[in-house]
Amino acid sequence: MPLFSNVPALRLTLAYALSEPSSLLPHRTIPTLLPLPLPIGPWLPSLNSTGKKPTIRALVLDKDNTLCPPETTKLHQSYINKLEKLKQSDEFSHNPHSILIVSNTAGSSSSAEHEAEAKLLEKELGIPVLRQHPDRKKPFCGPDILAHFKDHGVTEDAQEIVVVGDRLATDVLLAREMGSWSVWTRDGWRNPETPGRDYRGFFGRMESRFERFMRGGLGRTAPLPKTGPSS
Known part of the structure; x- marks a missing residue:
């Protein structure tokens, strides 16, 4: 979902950019999901x-x-293989609900299209998809994510959660708002056979420039997850 269509997220991003821009930086960066290290901690x-x-x-x-x-449910075998490794890892194999897909398309509304996407992903991957409240899409759905993990006996501690995604303004900011860890997939989704094709949109490319300026130009780093109640 383009950031501009998510006006509340845009407002929050601008507020952080003006007052606390380091909060938009990820704790770790990888080019795509595929090289995500295991264990993550x-x-x-x-x-x-x-x-x-x-x-x-x-x-x-x-x-x-x-x-x-973007805006598809096309699953490349390399990503399916990576998800299987994640599911079988020591950090996440203890509970089938320890990995959760949170999307501003699949499962983000009661529309037939979004619900069909969510069900397809759950069937193909064996990973639950969060059904979001329409007024609490990323980066505002932290309480719903925490409730999911608590209700399924995974964890009640936001600092035991990692958020992985391609957008600073939704995924990284979601982790910041939750008090969790963020991993940024800088290049987004890439097909290993044709890695040169860039699926990032305008805002994604602007975020990459912002991140380079903050780190390289100003020497900023992401703050550690904020402490406090996890819900």
């Missing part, structure tokens, strides 16, 4: 000066331009 920044690494028990995955080309 040891790869993330340390929680404190002692070097303690976070414990990760839950994973939130974006769909559009992370799992699939």
Whole structure:
């Protein structure tokens, strides 16, 4: 879903860009989902000066331009294989609900199209898709994500959750609002056979420029997940 069609997300992004721009930076960056390290916890920044690494028990995955080309449910075998490795990993194999797809298309409304997309992904991948409240799409659906993981016995601690997606203004900001960890898929979805094709839209490309300026030009880093109640 283009950012401009999600006006509340655009407003929140602009507010952070003006007052706390480092909050739009991810904790870690990978080109696509495929090279995401396993386990994830040891790869993330340390929680404190002692070097303690976070414990990760839950994973939130974006769909559009992370799992699939934008606004499709076309699943490439390499991504299916990656998801199987994630499901079988020590961090996420303990509970079938420990990985959750959260999309601003699939499962984002009661429309027949969005519900059909969600059901197809669940059938093909064996991973649940969050049914979002229409007024709480990314990056505002953090309470619903936390409720899902709590209700299914995965975790009640937002700092045990990693959000992976291609957009700073929705996926990374969702993690920031939740008090969770963010991993940015900088290049979005790429077909391993034709990796040169770029599916990012205008806002995605602008976000990449913003991230490069913040890190390279200003030397900024993402703040650690905020502490406090997880719901």
